[in-house]
Amino acid sequence: MSVADLQLDERGQLRHFLTVEGLKRELLESIMNAAESFASVTEQTVKKVPLLRGKTIVNLFFETSTRTRTTFELAAKRLSADVLNVNIATSATSKGESLLDTIRNIEAMHVDMFVVRHAQSGAAHFIARHVAPHISVINAGDGRHAHPTQAMLDVFTIRKHKADFSQLTVAIVGDILHSRVARSEIHALRILGAREIRVVAPRTLLPAGIETLGIKTFHSLDNGLEGADVVIMLRLQRERMNGAFIPSEHEYYACFGLTEARLDRAKPDAIVMHPGPINRGVEIDSKVADGHRSVILQQVTHGISIRMAIMSMAMRRDLGEKPA
Amino acid sequence: MSVADLQLDERGQLRHFLTVEGLKRELLESIMNAAESFASVTEQTVKKVPLLRGKTIVNLFFETSTRTRTTFELAAKRLSADVLNVNIATSATSKGESLLDTIRNIEAMHVDMFVVRHAQSGAAHFIARHVAPHISVINAGDGRHAHPTQAMLDVFTIRKHKADFSQLTVAIVGDILHSRVARSEIHALRILGAREIRVVAPRTLLPAGIETLGIKTFHSLDNGLEGADVVIMLRLQRERMNGAFIPSEHEYYACFGLTEARLDRAKPDAIVMHPGPINRGVEIDSKVADGHRSVILQQVTHGISIRMAIMSMAMRRDLGEKPA
């Protein structure tokens, strides 16, 4: 069974959300349309809709990520679902229980959705292959592989600012090699028909053979930004950098840090994005991060709406109805 | 005041749930009947009943147990109660506050129920003796003493499969000595009139004088399983085993591990139970754990219904009404 088949039910509707790879453009657009309708909900005084009342959503986090866990928890609560946070690092797996037994046990409690964060690539897929038919799995980041809700909120943010993906040049800058965000963004942008996708990074931070994905590679930031409509800066994972990949943060900033001067190479109305948390003065200058072209905080806001959209669509199967 | 008196109010209704010891058969049956009605709730699309809306339930965990805490939290949320998780290991007691002062303080916040997990036997009883009249205490496991909600979900699971306790031979296999689960199960099975209760364990894992409880002891698994209707495997607490009680896990499995071949000694329609988390290849073979006679995951499901039943019955006193 292909991943695409795994993600969709027999009517072609979203069942799990594991990766954007292999999804159809129409589905991505319907997620963004649903997110649009939820955006208005989060701006109301009473920010709740009863769509998932009585549903139980389990945040199954095998690695700690307060930020991501928080956005999923908020999205679930605004859909009126009950949320259980299970931090597996401190849980039964340390008593020698297998991952599958942990899943089977929580699933036996009649839960409806797992939001999975795991350090290993493919963990969410593995779980999706083994859960009961009525349960949906959302991938909240697995190893270096995928972070599909982040990619969706990114393209949703781009759509808010740029009318037509087919006209866009998007530059993704930084640690492409280790970034599940970059991988997912590239897939989403290709599906939506972006004109040109560029990756900009030192050779040590680019995966081998990435050109075969039909994207352009740059080792010079100035060249990579030239004429770009969208600039996506990646977080430099300091914990992974011990001189093995970059000589020093200082030197990295000198070559690949985004400053206002460098940003002038991009189009005048270019937008600047970053998945957060940002390292000021490492991959991005504060003037850019806080400047008028930055949409970094809008990404956070859109993250709630996108997650509400994906959660409600994946569970709509039972509901037999569309989100409000 | 006897424990039985402590657990029941003046009308003989459940006030606290600390141990099954000393409870009447009728009460155990009414808990199972209530659980039966809640089982249908957890299978509905909207899995909530408003029975405990506005009630505050405090999970007071002096030792970490994600699994048990999760089942109580889910049961409480499905009854629409507000749940507070208080992990005392990281809390005010480390500032030198006494247990009683901690209890008095949380009780002053107008909470309605404490779910207590503690490494010391009798902790839940101690708290029950000292709480304000309107507060109920549920024992979620105290030392080696009792784990009464586990015992109730076990007999509820047995009742789903076997019509008449008076016809049943039940074999409990494993670390009886350290098991609060085994102690509570034995009491529940006796109250419900099980025909024969057996414990099967090496001599080092049996408490002295257990025969006086009217149960049969076996040191051979084959003999202990002969003709059994229900086989309850206990978890081998690896953390307690340092060669003091068993020579090795390997040798333990050779003598007391449940395999399909051994299970053939039991009745053809025997069911296999385990409180979880299971150690595959230590106390139970995967083929048995995942086989058609295993009801291990049903136990987890029933655990939610049983806890909903006990929580709502203990708080019904205020409500002046029965669960739906």
Next chain:
Amino acid sequence: MSVADLQLDERGQLRHFLTVEGLKRELLESIMNAAESFASVTEQTVKKVPLLRGKTIVNLFFETSTRTRTTFELAAKRLSADVLNVNIATSATSKGESLLDTIRNIEAMHVDMFVVRHAQSGAAHFIARHVAPHISVINAGDGRHAHPTQAMLDVFTIRKHKADFSQLTVAIVGDILHSRVARSEIHALRILGAREIRVVAPRTLLPAGIETLGIKTFHSLDNGLEGADVVIMLRLQRERMNGAFIPSEHEYYACFGLTEARLDRAKPDAIVMHPGPINRGVEIDSKVADGHRSVILQQVTHGISIRMAIMSMAMRRDLGEKPA
């Protein structure tokens, strides 16, 4: 902009609650009046009011305090708000993110209130100066500076027992130097017109120049208690005491521990208060803590009502309506 201006909106209504310093008597009284109305809510069977339904309150705790976090969480839930607990010690700030970036990010998720606990004085003020216009900030304790909700629950407790602040002599006993509680209490009592405020402490535990605040200092407990209507004992922060401030706990108790004999110096109807958790036999004798003049547990109960009052008043701005 003065702190008072920061706390109130253009109509003079509460926006943030950072310190009682500089607030008007009328405002303190209206908080207590609102708390009075909420006190009846917490005594009902269904302890919830829908006042903040759909609002998101974030407990932003930079230092762990289960007790304080619990009271705010309960207050928020009884107002029907959604609560997010974010423990920053284990969160993104450890990934090198600045405080301001953390705040901006959570605020972008359309939250409505931050409840802030921080080891550094002024942290809540800093956050209040930088949040978006629709967000309220409540100070849940910042360094040695302020703990205004504790002070409000204290004066609310006093008002329940004593009719007229202008007739009252209040003695605050203990570690004044390190106590944010004492500082906030002194401000609240002065605003409410207490006749005489005394601080009683060894010289090493009194801040320099405290007499200039118009309060009387005593180094003898007997003298300090003479004729007092209210005695507020402070917690001896054992963790701060290494022989630097007091010779020993034993000697401290001999000089400043509150016993029944000493309490006889106060008025016959004097009440005894303590912010908790108490150190029995260090700053207070058990007979006093559990005696009929102790209102220590009432303080805990009133803490919920006061926090419900402050939270709902600070968010009433959006609601355009008064609490029920």
